Amino acid sequence: MAGGSRVRVDHLVTSGTFSLDGGTWEVDNNVWIVGDDTEAIVIDAAHDADAIAAAVGDRTLAAIVCTHGHDDHIDAAPALAARTGAPVLLHPADLMLWKQRHPDVEPDAELADRQVITVAGTELTVLHTPGHSPGAVCLYAADLGTVFSGDTLFQGGPGATGRSFSDFPTIITSIQERLLTLPARTLVRTGHGDDTTIGDEAPHLEEWIARGH
Incomplete structure (x- = not known):
C-alpha cells in the first residue's frame, strides 16, 4: 500500500491514576502512535495530552482511538482532541x-467490530474483545505484524476482570477467538507493561482458564 514502508510505531509511557469502584491506583500507561511523517493516529490518550502532542509533532492527527473506556486510557483524550x-x-x-470521567463530553464516533481504520496507507482492523470491559477493542495491523491489545491481553495473561463491567469467561473467549487466531509471530503491544507475541501467550490458555476458576 502507498506509504506503508514509511509507517512506524512510536511509543511513550505516561503516568497517572486509574479510578473505578471507589478505588484509585497509580499506573503507567503505554501510548501508541501509528503513522508516517505526515499523519498518525493515537491509540489510548493516557494522562498527558502535552506529552502525546509533542510526540505527534507537526503530523496531522487523524484519530484518537480508545481501546476501552477506563479513565486511565481516556483521561487526556478530550484535551488532545481540542x-x-x-x-x-x-x-x-x-x-x-x-x-464517569467525562460526563459533559461525548466521543466523536463509535468503533465497530471489523471496522478498518487507515493511516498512512496502513490498515488497522478493529476487533471487539469484551471482557476487561464491555466495549474493549484491539487493533490488528497485519502489514505491521502487530496487534494493539489495550488491557485485553498482556505478557503473562488476560487483563483484569475483578471490577465492575468485567467478566473473566468473556475475556477468555475474546482472547481465544479473536487474538490467539492471529499469526503466532504477531507482536502484542499492550496497554501497560512489556510487549509479547501471540505465539508466546497461546500455550498458556488452559493455565489462565484454570487460574481463573
Missing part, C-alpha cells in the same frame, strides 16, 4: 465508563 482537532473513537458499549 488541541489537534482529531476525532475520539470509542466502542459504544463503554460509553458508561467514559461518562
Whole structure:
C-alpha cells in the first residue's frame, strides 16, 4: 500500500491514576502512535495530552482511538482532541465508563467490530474483545505484524476482570477467538507493561482458564 514502508510505531509511557469502584491506583500507561511523517493516529490518550502532542509533532492527527473506556486510557483524550482537532473513537458499549470521567463530553464516533481504520496507507482492523470491559477493542495491523491489545491481553495473561463491567469467561473467549487466531509471530503491544507475541501467550490458555476458576 502507498506509504506503508514509511509507517512506524512510536511509543511513550505516561503516568497517572486509574479510578473505578471507589478505588484509585497509580499506573503507567503505554501510548501508541501509528503513522508516517505526515499523519498518525493515537491509540489510548493516557494522562498527558502535552506529552502525546509533542510526540505527534507537526503530523496531522487523524484519530484518537480508545481501546476501552477506563479513565486511565481516556483521561487526556478530550484535551488532545481540542488541541489537534482529531476525532475520539470509542466502542459504544463503554460509553458508561467514559461518562464517569467525562460526563459533559461525548466521543466523536463509535468503533465497530471489523471496522478498518487507515493511516498512512496502513490498515488497522478493529476487533471487539469484551471482557476487561464491555466495549474493549484491539487493533490488528497485519502489514505491521502487530496487534494493539489495550488491557485485553498482556505478557503473562488476560487483563483484569475483578471490577465492575468485567467478566473473566468473556475475556477468555475474546482472547481465544479473536487474538490467539492471529499469526503466532504477531507482536502484542499492550496497554501497560512489556510487549509479547501471540505465539508466546497461546500455550498458556488452559493455565489462565484454570487460574481463573
